[in-house]
Amino acid sequence: MRGRYRRWTALTVALAASGWLSTLTPATATTTAATALPKAGPNEALAVVSAPAANPAPPADQAAPADQAAPTDQAAPTDQAVPGTAAASGKVDCKKQKCIALTFDDGPMSSTSKLLKILAKRKVKATFFLIGQNVRAHPSLVRQELAAGHEIGNHSYTHADLARASASKVRSELSKTQSAIHKAAGITPVLMRPPGGATDSTVASITRKMKLAQILWAVDPKDWRDRNSKLVERRVVGGARRGYIILMHDIHPTTVAAVPNILKRLAAKGYVFVTVSQLFGHPLTPGKKYTKR
Structure with missing residues (x-):
C-alpha cells in the first residue's frame, strides 16, 4: 500500500512539473488525473501520458463555417436570365414573353x-x-x-x-x-x-x-x-x-x-x-x- 502511494505521489509531482495539472481547478485535478490514466498492474510502472493541448488548432483543410461569406467568384445560379435570350435553364413562357x-x-x-x-x-x-x-x-x-x-x-x-x-x-x-x-x-x-x-x-x-x-x-x-x-x-x-x-x-x-x-x-x-x-x-x-x- 505504501509503495503504491509513493508511486502515485511521484506521478502527481511529474504531472505538476509538466504543467498539465495547472490547467485544472483544485477541486477536479485529482479526480481528472485519476480517471484519465489507466491503473497499473501489481508489477507495472505507471506510464506518464502527454496531455493534449488545451485549444488544438483545426486541420488546415477543415471546411469553413456554414455562415462564412461565399467566394466572390462563385458561379451565378443556372436559371439566371440573360438579356435577349431565354433563361439559361431553357425555361421560357411565350404567353408572357416577346x-x-x-x-x-x-x-x-x-x-x-x-x-x-x-x-x-x-x-x-x-x-x-x-x-x-x-x-x-x-x-x-x-x-x-x-x-x-x-x-x-x-x-x-x-x-x-x-x-x-x-x-x-x-x-x-x-x-x-x-x-x-x-x-x-x-x-x-x-x-x-x-x-x-x-x-x-x-x-x-x-x-x-x-x-x-x-x-x-x-x-x-x-x-x-x-x-x-x-x-x-x-x-x-x-x-x-x-x-x-x-x-x-x-x-x-x-x-x-x-x-x-x-x-x-x-x-x-x-x-x-x-x-x-x-x-x-x-x-x-x-x-x-x-x-x-
Whole structure:
C-alpha cells in the first residue's frame, strides 16, 4: 500500500512539473488525473501520458463555417436570365414573353461553324433545318448543333421540290434525311420544312404519317437571293413581330455576317430568342403547317 502511494505521489509531482495539472481547478485535478490514466498492474510502472493541448488548432483543410461569406467568384445560379435570350435553364413562357424563332436552312456547311459561335456568345437558341446530303458530309456539325441546345429539323435529302415530286419521292427524301440525322446525332426530328415552302396535300399526308409538323415562316429576308448583310439585317429586324418564325440560310456567309447585328437589335426591342418548339410551347400536329404562334 505504501509503495503504491509513493508511486502515485511521484506521478502527481511529474504531472505538476509538466504543467498539465495547472490547467485544472483544485477541486477536479485529482479526480481528472485519476480517471484519465489507466491503473497499473501489481508489477507495472505507471506510464506518464502527454496531455493534449488545451485549444488544438483545426486541420488546415477543415471546411469553413456554414455562415462564412461565399467566394466572390462563385458561379451565378443556372436559371439566371440573360438579356435577349431565354433563361439559361431553357425555361421560357411565350404567353408572357416577346418570343421569336430564328431558323436556318440548308446546312450544315462550313459557315455553320461560325454561326454556332455567334449564337453561343449570346446564348441564343435557334432551329436548323438540315439537308440530308449535308448531314452525311458534316455529321460533327449536327452534333455540335444538338450539344449547343439548338433544335434540328428535316429539310429533305437533296432540297427537292416536294410539291412536284411523287409520293414515293417525298417519302424517300424525308426518310433518308431522318436516317442521316439519327445516325449523326442519335435523334429523330419531329419538324420538317419543305424546300422553298413547296407543299401540297400529298406532302401533308406523308408528313402526318411520319409524325412531322410542317414549319414554314412569317419573314423571308430573301437572303438566298440578295447576298447583302445589311439588307438581310434590315429586312429581318423590320419584319419581326412577336411569335414570328424567321427564315434564314446558314450556308451563305453574308447571312451569317448579318446575325450579330440582328441579335443585338432584336434584343434591344425586347425579343427573346427560342426554338420553334419553345415558341409554341406544346407538341405540334404532324402534317399541319405553321408560320407563327
